[in-house]
Amino acid sequence: xxxDLPRLVGARVARREDPRLLTGQGSYVDDHRPARMLYAxxxxxxxxxxxxxxxxxxxxxxxxxVAAALTGEDIARAAKPVRAESxxxxxxxxxxxxxxxxxxRHVGEAVxxxxxxxxxxxEDAVERIVVEYExxxxxxxxDQALDPASAVLHEDAGTNLLVARxxxxxxxxxxxxxxxxVVRERFRFHRHTPVCMENRGCLADYxxxxxxxxxxxxxxCPGLVRDILxxxxxxxxxxxxxxxxxxxxxxxAKASLYPEEIATCVMARRxxxxxxxxxxxxxxxxxxxxxxxxxxxxxxxxxxxxxxVGLRAQVTADIGAYSIYPWTAAIEPVQTISFLPGPYRVxxxxxxxxxxxxxxxxxxxxxxxxxxxxxxxIEGLMDRAARRLRIDPTEIRLRNFxxxxxxxxxxxxxxxxxRSSFTGSLVKAREVLDYExxxxxQARARAAGRWLGIGVxxxxxxxxxxxxxxxSPGMPLSTGTEAATIRLDPAGxxxxxxGVASHGQGLETTLAQIVADEVGVPIEDVxxxxxxxxxxxxxxxxxxxxxxxxAGGAAILAxxxxxxxxxxxxxxxxxADPADLTLVDGRYAVRGMPDRSVAVRQIAxxxxxxxxxLPKGLEPGLEATKFYDPYYGTASNATxxxxxxxxxxxxxxxxxxxxxxxxCGRMVNPLIVDGQVHGGVAQGIGAALLEEIVYDDHGQLxxxxxxxxVVPSACEIPMLEVHHLETPSPVTLGGxxxxxxxxxxxxxxxxxxxxxxxxxxxxxxxxxxxxxxxxLFRLIGRAEGAKR
Amino acid sequence: xxTVRLKVNGVAHEGRCEPRKLLVDFIxxxxxxxxxxxxxxxxxxxxxxxxxxxxxxxxxxxxAVQADGAELGTVEGLMRDGKLHxxxxxxxxxxxxQCGFCTPGMLITALDLLRTNPxxxxxxxREGISAVLCRCTGYxxxxxxxxxxxxxxxxxx
Numbered sequence: 001x002x003x004d005l006p007r008l009v010g011a012r013v014a015r016r017e018d019p020r021l022l023t024g025q026g027s028y029v030d031d032h033r034p035a036r037m038l039y040a041x042x043x044x045x046x047x048x049x050x051x052x053x054x055x056x057x058x059x060x061x062x063x064x065x066v067a068a069a070l071t072g073e074d075i076a077r078a079a080k081p082v083r084a085e086s087x088x089x090x091x092x093x094x095x096x097x098x099x100x101x102x103x104x105r106h107v108g109e110a111v112x113x114x115x116x117x118x119x120x121x122x123e124d125a126v127e128r129i130v131v132e133y134e135x136x137x138x139x140x141x142x143d144q145a146l147d148p149a150s151a152v153l154h155e156d157a158g159t160n161l162l163v164a165r166x167x168x169x170x171x172x173x174x175x176x177x178x179x180x181x182v183v184r185e186r187f188r189f190h191r192h193t194p195v196c197m198e199n200r201g202c203l204a205d206y207x208x209x210x211x212x213x214x215x216x217x218x219x220x221c222p223g224l225v226r227d228i229l230x231x232x233x234x235x236x237x238x239x240x241x242x243x244x245x246x247x248x249x250x251x252x253a254k255a256s257l258y259p260e261e262i263a264t265c266v267m268a269r270r271x272x273x274x275x276x277x278x279x280x281x282x283x284x285x286x287x288x289x290x291x292x293x294x295x296x297x298x299x300x301x302x303x304x305x306x307x308x309v310g311l312r313a314q315v316t317a318d319i320g321a322y323s324i325y326p327w328t329a330a331i332e333p334v335q336t337i338s339f340l341p342g343p344y345r346v347x348x349x350x351x352x353x354x355x356x357x358x359x360x361x362x363x364x365x366x367x368x369x370x371x372x373x374x375x376x377x378i379e380g381l382m383d384r385a386a387r388r389l390r391i392d393p394t395e396i397r398l399r400n401f402x403x404x405x406x407x408x409x410x411x412x413x414x415x416x417x418x419r420s421s422f423t424g425s426l427v428k429a430r431e432v433l434d435y436e437x438x439x440x441x442q443a444r445a446r447a448a449g450r451w452l453g454i455g456v457x458x459x460x461x462x463x464x465x466x467x468x469x470x471x472s473p474g475m476p477l478s479t480g481t482e483a484a485t486i487r488l489d490p491a492g493x494x495x496x497x498x499g500v501a502s503h504g505q506g507l508e509t510t511l512a513q514i515v516a517d518e519v520g521v522p523i524e525d526v527x528x529x530x531x532x533x534x535x536x537x538x539x540x541x542x543x544x545x546x547x548x549x550x551a552g553g554a555a556i557l558a559x560x561x562x563x564x565x566x567x568x569x570x571x572x573x574x575x576a577d578p579a580d581l582t583l584v585d586g587r588y589a590v591r592g593m594p595d596r597s598v599a600v601r602q603i604a605x606x607x608x609x610x611x612x613x614l615p616k617g618l619e620p621g622l623e624a625t626k627f628y629d630p631y632y633g634t635a636s637n638a639t640x641x642x643x644x645x646x647x648x649x650x651x652x653x654x655x656x657x658x659x660x661x662x663x664c665g666r667m668v669n670p671l672i673v674d675g676q677v678h679g680g681v682a683q684g685i686g687a688a689l690l691e692e693i694v695y696d697d698h699g700q701l702x703x704x705x706x707x708x709x710v711v712p713s714a715c716e717i718p719m720l721e722v723h724h725l726e727t728p729s730p731v732t733l734g735g736x737x738x739x740x741x742x743x744x745x746x747x748x749x750x751x752x753x754x755x756x757x758x759x760x761x762x763x764x765x766x767x768x769x770x771x772x773x774x775x776l777f778r779l780i781g782r783a784e785g786a787k788r
Numbered sequence: 789x790x791t792v793r794l795k796v797n798g799v800a801h802e803g804r805c806e807p808r809k810l811l812v813d814f815i816x817x818x819x820x821x822x823x824x825x826x827x828x829x830x831x832x833x834x835x836x837x838x839x840x841x842x843x844x845x846x847x848x849x850x851x852a853v854q855a856d857g858a859e860l861g862t863v864e865g866l867m868r869d870g871k872l873h874x875x876x877x878x879x880x881x882x883x884x885x886q887c888g889f890c891t892p893g894m895l896i897t898a899l900d901l902l903r904t905n906p907x908x909x910x911x912x913x914r915e916g917i918s919a920v921l922c923r924c925t926g927y928x929x930x931x932x933x934x935x936x937x938x939x940x941x942x943x944x945x
Contacts, residue, residue, distance in 0.1 A: 018880040021888030022872060024823015024863040028889065031822040119813075120806065197827050197835055197889040197923050248825070248889030249923050281828040504887030504924045675883045678926030706832035706921070713918035714927040719910070743926075 008513040008523055009734070012671040015509045016528075017502070026246040029201045029216045030278045037203075038067050038115040040264055040277035041122035043129050044286065045104035045111050048359035048699020049151065050133035052103055055112055060125035065117040067271055069129065070263060072101035072111070078266045079232045082257060084328040088474035090164045091330050091355075094154040096322040096362075098262040103136070105153050105321035106361050107699055108286025113263050115275050138699045142295065142316050142356040153321060153357045162323060163330045163355030165473070167337060169412035170348035175310030179301030183384040188768040189373040189748070191293035191318065191693035193285060194366045194683075195711050198248020200288055201278035202261050204268035213269065214241045217261055220250040221541025223499050224479075226533045228257050228325060229265060241534040244541075247503035251683070252365035253288050254503065255543040257325040285704050289364025290693055293318040294336060294373045300381040306389055306396040310348035311412075313340055313377070319355040322362040327472040329355045332363050334473035335370025338413040342378040343422040343460040343637060344400040349412035359699040365472075365543065367683055367744040371461055376769060379457045379749040383756060384765065393456050393753070394430055398423060401458070415462055417635055421663045421725045425639040426458055429661040432723055433641050438657075446761065451646040452656075455754025457746045458639045463738030464549025464729075465633035471544045481629045482550035483537035486515060486558040488566070488622035490608045492601035494519055494526045496555065499539015500547040501531035505676065505740060507547055510668040514552050514734070518559025520566075520583050521600060537625050545636070545738030548668060553628035553733035561624035566603050572615040573598045573606055634729040636737040638662035640681070640746035642754040651773040651780065653689050653755055655718045660746070663725040664739035665732070670724065673739060677722045680743015686712040687744065688751035692770050762787070792856045796821065797865030805852050812836045814852035815862065823863040823892050827921070834920030837893035838862050844900035844919070863892035866899075874940045875899060875933070884933035886924030894920045898934045906942040910935065 020026055057069035081095040100111045112129050116122040137151040144150050145160035152160055176182050202217040213235060219225050222242040230237040247254065260277050268275040279287070298313035317333035324331075337353035355363075386396040401422040402409045409417045438454055445452035465471050467480025485497040496515045502508055508528045516523040529535055539551075570588035571578035574596055581588045589597035606613035607622040614620060643657040660677050667673050690710040694702040703709040728735025752766040755776070759766075762783040768775060789804045796819060803818040810829070815821050815838070824847060827835030831849040838847045839861030866873040875895060878884065885891040894917060901908060901916030908916060913934045914927065922930065 014880050015883070017888070018885060019872065021885055021891055022863075022876040022879055022895070023867055024821070024892055026823075026888050028822075028825070030816075030826070033817070120808065195923055197833060197887065197921065198825070199827070247887065249887040251923070278826075281830065281833070506886065671883050675886055675925060675929055678928045679886060679924045680926075682926030683923070705830055706828050707830070711921050711923065713921060714914040714931065715918045717927050719931075720926060720928055 008517050009668050011669065013509055013513055013523065013669055015506045016512060017506065017508045028198055028246045028248055029203055029218050032203055032216055034205060034274045037274040037276055038117065038271065039119040039122045040113055040115050040267060040275050041119065041126045042110040042260065043112040043126045044283065045100060045107055045109045047104055047133050047135055048107050048138045049136040050104050051136060052100060053132040053134055056130040057112060059128040059130065060114055063121065063125050063128065065121045066125045067115045068267060070099060070113045070267055072097055072099040075099045075263055075266055076101055078270070079262055082232065082325050084323045084325040085476055086328045086330060086474035087476050088165065088330065091328060091474050092157040092162045094157050094162065094323050096259070096325065098259040106359050107701055108361060110259050110263065113267060115267050115271065139358045140697050140699065141358060142318050145356045145358050153359065160357040161354060162319060162357050163333050163353065165334050165337065166350070166352045167413040168350045172310040172312050172348040172350045175348040176299060176301040176312060179309045180304040181385060181388055182299055182301045183381055183388060184299045185380060185384065185765065185767050187296040187298065187377045187380060189292045189294050189376055190769060192291045192366065192687050192691050193288060193693050193709065194251040194253035194291065195709065196249030196251060196253055199279040199281060199284045200254065200258060200260065202264050203274060203276040204264040205274040206269040206272060208272045212239045212241065213265060214243065215261065215265055216243045218247050218254055219244045220247065220255040220501060220503055220543055222501055222531055222533050223538065223540040224326065225257060225261060229262065232262060233265060244501050244531040247501065250503040251367045252369065252543065256289055256327060256364050281706060282704055285709055286701055287361055289324055290320060290361050291363065291366030292332065292373050293363060294333065296336065296373060296377045298377050298381060300385060302385045304389065306385060306391045306399050308344055308346055308400050311341060311346050313337065313351045315353040317355045317363065318358050318360065320358060320360040320362040324362050324364045326475055326477045327365055328475060329363070330474050331365055331472040332370050336374045338415065338473065339371050339374040340378055341412050342375065343402055343458055345402055345406065346412050351413065360695055367680060367741045371459065371745040372684065372687060372748050375457055375459045375745055375749040376752055379753060383753050387760065394426060394435065397426055397456065397458055416632060417460060418729065418731050419727060420460060420635055420637045421727045422458060422460065422637055424725050425637060425661040425663055428723060428725065429639040429641045429659050432659050432661060432721060433657065438643060451648060451758040453644055453754040453756065453758025455642045455644070455750045455752065455757055456639065457749035457753060459745050460635050460637040461545065461742055461745055463545035463634055463636050464630050464732055465544060465546060466630035468632045479540050481627050482539045482554050483625055483627045484551060484554035484558040485537045485625040486519065486562050488519065488562055488604050490605045492525065492604040494521055496526060496528050497536045498528065498530045498551045499536040500542045500551040502542065505542065505547065506669070506672045510548055510672060511551060511555055513668055514555045515559050518556055519562050545740045549630055549634060549732050549736050549738050550628055552668065552736050553630060554626050556733045557626035557628055558624040561626060562622055565622060568615050568618060569603045569606055570598050573603065628733060630732050632731065634665070634732050634737045636662065636664045636739045636742055638742050638746055640750035642750040644751065644754040644758060646755060646758045646776060651776040653771065655685060657721065658718050659721045661723045661725060662739065662742055663727050665729040665737035666726060666735035667724060668736065673724065674722050676740050677743045678720050680741060681720055681747045682712055682717045684744040684747020685717060685751060687770065688748040689770050689772065690716065790853055792852050794855050794857065795859045797861060807851065807853055809852045810848060811850040811852045811855050812847035815847060821862055821864050825889055825892055827889065834897060835890050835893040837896045837920060839896055844897050863895055866895065875937045878933040878937035882933040882936060883929040884925060890920055890922045894922060894930060902938055902941050907938050
């Protein structure tokens with residue numbers, strides 16, 4: 001069957017969500033203000049670790065306009081505690097109460113909540129709540145947390161070591177003992193936080209008449225939140241509706257369940273009135289999940305030609321005060337150790353990982369999850385080995401990549417990589433940069449006394465994960481499927497509904513492109529709905545670079561079901577064999593007889609006009625719901641190359657050029673792919689050079705404003721040169737590979753390697769990120785002092 | 789409670805609020821113009837940027853009472869006759885927005901830049917829009933959009 005419409009998949013289609021977002025007509029949580037709504041505010045702990053002796057909210061309740069106050073004990077009577085379970089025996093399950101119960105475990109933890117007639121009043125009231133704290137010793141870092149004499153955060157766990165896992169392949173000790181060269185480093189990837197421009201917020205409304213709960217939330221995973229709220233609040237799922245239409249950025253930060261969502265629901269149910277909480281930036285920096293914060297001690301053994309013989313590593317992650325739902329405290333430390341071997345053939349491996357509780361905000365998923373630190377480590381080791389062996393850094397990678405003939409390749413941690421373009425992306429990146437010329441320019445710059453460096457980082461990321469693998473290691477919840485419901489109405493227009501949710505990725509556009517192609521209608525006739533559990537088929541949401549793979553696959557299946565049925569109806573109407581029909585200009589015509597045709601609109605009308613209009617036995621209607629499970633999932637890969645200059649006076653790192661050659665399989669919309677890479681790289685550059693969450697020894701957050709937690713502005717980000725390879729995934733419908741995170745995975749390593757390359761004449765290695773001007777000043781001072 | 793009289797996008801409004809009410813809250817809650825967003829409430833992120841008597845200003849670190857008698861411009865006022873403003877068109881064409889949360893402040897800031905510098909260099913565009921933080925786009929689409937819109941706006945004035 002021919003289709004005359006131009007294929008939309010692969011085209012740079014302008015985004016369909018843009019007109020409303022450009023004109024101030026978005027539908028973010030804070031834009032909603034139903035009648036009788038109350039505003040909530042939370043009292044947050046000023047202590048990092050303390051027992052709560054008493055909470056007295058009577059002075060708050062005495063303020064006119066204050067409707068109610070809730071404490072941890074009030075919530076405990078109304079909702080079950082959150083427990084992020086794991087199937088891994090060595091991962092300890094701990095509780096995360098919506099409001100602190102008995103004790104507080106980090107500064108900024110929610111202790112009490114007020115609902116009042118205005119936000120201003122709610123904040124006044126919160127200040128009147130009296131809490132008596134009995135301070136406990138503060139667990140500042142992982143070293144201290146693992147000391148048997150240290151205070152324990154979760155008494156029921158009996159230890160601060162909440163996660164311990166090991167992955168091994170072969171005799172790594174023997175391999176390293178026999179290696180021509182072993183390079184070692186203690187890498188430190190400091191604590192970061194995603195900083196979505198929209199702070200977290202939610203609006204709960206409980207209808208007492210029909211006992212339904214509606215929660216609007218700045219959530220990436222409305223389905224997931226619906227499921228767990230139903231469980232915690234003891235309400236059937238079909239009476240809980242979660243809506244997240246427009247969300248101001250997520251990056252993983254909004255993928256977890258948050259205490260405020262539960263507390264706001266409890267408050268709304270108790271009062272029978274809508275209750276809205278909108279976090280401010282201070283609350284966001286204090287209580288939205290932080291990221292990465294790991295120490296990785298790693299050793300890489302290589303032969304004289306640079307080929308890897310073994311990798312041995314230990315990861316220690318500071319997972320903060322709580323294990324977050326549903327991903328658990330294992331998500332960051334286990335992902336890091338799982339992905340450490342990168343796109344390389346690593347014959348022997350032993351990776352140990354630990355997740356350790358401290359009195360800081362909980363660690364959660366952030367763009368890349370585990371892989372930004374993992375790639376920083378493996379790519380740092382590759383460069384160290386190359387320098388010692390005097391092999392070009394691109395050459396040592398080419399000698400070690402998993403080769404085309406090796407696919408499918410099982411990594412030492414058990415992940416199977418399908419056909420990818422590891423070698424191709426590096427070769428192309430060298431070409432784009434004109435690598436030899438760049439090296440010559442570097443030599444001239446060095447001769448002139450400038451600190452110019454070139455850094456390379458290659459990576460592979462697991463994306464679009466299906467039901468075979470838990471998205472977070474050990475997580476019992478299966479998230480391997482998504483669905484699409486596609487409906488062609490009697491007027492011939494298409495509504496496509498998804499359980500995934502878009503918060504900037506442009507899924508309303510990319511999914512519409514796929515649906516339009518599959519159904520065979522113009523994109524103008526397709527409307528995509530998402531982010532509302534009441535209208536969507538069962539699904540969880542958007543995270544882990546899964547949405548285009550899973551929802552796109554479901555869209556293909558449902559779209560084809562609609563198209564196949566349209567063809568049967570068209571055949572009936574035209575009294576022709578459906579196989580002889582061709583779709584031209586919005587009409588199904590008998591092949592070779594363009595006069596015998598019927599419009600999509602007529603077919604749609606017939607579909608709803610009863611049995612006489614339809615082939616015998618065909619069910620009326622044009623609607624299909626299809627689920628898709630990619631089972632193992634797929635992978636994206638890329639090579640990043642950064643050219644940087646370190647200012648000799650200020651130690652500021654300027655990124656002069658930045659090249660990305662990425663492969664996300666078949667591209668649905670190159671405009672959007674580019675945008676995802678740009679944004680990801682900018683976050684990676686921020687992570688490498690500027691951003692750092694800092695606590696003092698008392699567990700007080702020092703980076704509590706955007707003056708202190710420095711997000712890159714336009715001046716710190718260069719023009720990025722993004723190029724694509726398109727190796728369709730052999731294992732997903734449509735050949736798509738997920739690609740939302742990669743920019744952030746490659747950039748920290750590329751920048752770190754470029755800075756180290758710039759400072760190689762001084763013998764400086766970069767083992768700590770962010771490599772801020774202050775850290776560089778110290779490194780350079782020490783190196784120059786040693787030289788003198 | 790105090791009375792605040794002002795013009796927003798050419799339309800006269802009057803409201804009563806507490807003297808401590810932030811201008812951005814007044815715009816969003818009292819006037820119902822939710823296009824202007826609140827991102828940090830300490831004057832860094834720029835999501836709340838509006839036109840205040842013809843110049844870009846952060847409405848999260850001003851009080852509503854300070855705007856008494858002022859003329860404001862917000863993102864809702866950019867469309868003309870149901871059509872996107874050329875800068876809005878350019879943002880769409882060059883993928884200058886993703887989640888859209890910083891976008892209203894970014895548009896107002898870029899308009900203010902182009903008002904004072906009708907044909908900025910890339911460096912000047914970056915400096916001009918550095919008053920607004922965007923976490924999604926890496927700024928590339930925004931820089932491209934502002935560069936593309938500059939001659940269109942210049943020819944229209």
